[in-house]
Amino acid sequence: MSGGVDSAVAAARAVEAGHDVTGIHLALSRNPASYRSGARGCCTIEDSNDARRAADVIGIPFYVWDLSDRFHEDVVVDFMDEYAAGRTPNPCLRCNEKIKFAAVLDRALNLGFDAVATGHYAVLKDGPDGVELHRANDQAKDQSYVLGVLTQDQLKHSLFPLGDTPKPLVREEAARRGLLVADKPDSHDICFVADGDNAGWLKEKLGERQPNTGGSIVDESGVELGTHTGTVGFTIGQRKGLRIGVPAADGRPRFVLDIEPVSGTVTVGPKEHLAIDHISGIRPLWAGSAPTTLDGSVQLRAHGDEHRARITVSSSTNEPSVEIDLHDVAYGIAPGQAAVIYDGTRVVGSATIASTRRVSQ
Incomplete structure (x- = not known):
């Protein structure tokens, strides 16, 4: 429970579905003010208090888990390292991969819970090869891109109760339930950059490592x-x-x-x-079985367009890689970003962009 409207309604729906629900808020900084102040992120004392009040209204136990050290090493330091190397990372994907669906899920399973439920806008379906991750019904709020790092084992222990509902209806539902976060603004920008000035933050934190x-x-x-x-x-x-x-x-x-x-x-x-027509990806992660070739599509930014593409997966076991030939050119794509691969609405997997090929001028 981040302290926002989405996770609060997701928790309430999980209770109504008959699950035994416990609310968890993640403390991602030992000094929250050093990461974010105000209502723009998910790392503030205010957010923790909002989450606690929502849990009280819903009637579920509530705990704060301190994952600040793990978040700093796996997300913040990675963000700095990638920029220092001239790449452009997406810390939200890394947070989902390393924190919410690795550290949190591992701890939850060890404590006897069956799954982690979040307020992400995405849909899970039973498929012939296991659990499938699909785009949300509300395309404007679809967050399947930032979940493209999840594996089949993680998807089996995940719940996304909001995937079939447009965001305005979620806010209306929150108000009906008496949740004070019903009108709370959505979070934006990178949650651990206090003022939204990524460049200034990086220069300060990197210091001599620039x-x-x-x-x-x-x-x-x-x-x-x-x-x-x-x-x-x-x-x-x-x-x-x-x-x-x-x-x-x-x-x-x-x-x-x-x-x-x-x-x-x-x-x-x-x-x-800036136009590119080919992408080479490394460190692929698959939501199910890895394809050999696929005529599908890729999304290259969290709120970017979908590009028709032919995807070819390397058979090498030492350095698995993905080659993506775009049928629709893309612009402004940088190494370090994620390419999330789709077959229709289904997420097939993702890869980190290692290099691109410019369209001949």
């Missing part, structure tokens, strides 16, 4: 257009905040095309030069 403390912003021919104070402040596809004093010859906006963390060079150019 790959560089400055460098050049250049065009594709290598002409310097400006300077910067650290590549951790950039990501592939970024348009705003480049602070380039020299306008493009055609007057069109420039986008970050490439980041070289060792030299500190950031290359910029027109949007069409």
Whole structure:
């Protein structure tokens, strides 16, 4: 129970379904104010109090589990390491993989519970090969992308009670149940970045570990257009905040095309030069049996478009990999992001993007 409306209603529905429910709030920082203040994330004292009040209304036991050390090592440090290496990670996927459906689920099973229920918007179905993870009925709130790291063993012990309900109806239900979080705003941004300034947070936390403390912003021919104070402040596809004093010859906006963390060079150019048609992925995770080839689709951002693709899985056992040929080009895709693979509405699995291939200009 994060302290938001979704997990509160999910807990209430689990009780109505006949389950013996215990509410758990995760303490992810020993000093919550150092990660997030206000109602924008899931790491605050206010959120813990909101979750406790919701549990009282529902009538279930409530506990706070301190997973701050594990969260720091598996999510926060990983986030810093990936940016320091010039990649763009998604900490929400890592949190689901390492915390909510690994550390929490493992502890729950050891304590005799059968499953972990959350307020994620996704649907579980029984399939011919086990439990299948599908997109939520409300496409605008679908969160199957951030659950694309779950394995079959984890899905067997998961419940997503909200997957068939549009978000406005969830809020109405919360109000009917007397839950004070009915109108609480949704959380946004990265929960452990206190003010939403990812670049500033990274520079402060990395300190001397930054790959560089400055460098050049250049065009594709290598002409310097400006300077910067650290590549951790950039990501592939970024348009705003480049602070380039020299306008493009055609007057069109420039986008970050490439980041070289060792030299500190950031290359910029027109949007069409961000177009990619192939992705190589590593560290695949499968929701069921791994396919050999699949004509399906991939989603490359939490709220991104779905791209038709042909997916080919390596048969190597030492370094399993995934090759994705896109039928619809994608823009601004960076190494470190996740490619979640779908067959219709069903999540097949996911892979971490290692490299991309630009469309020939």
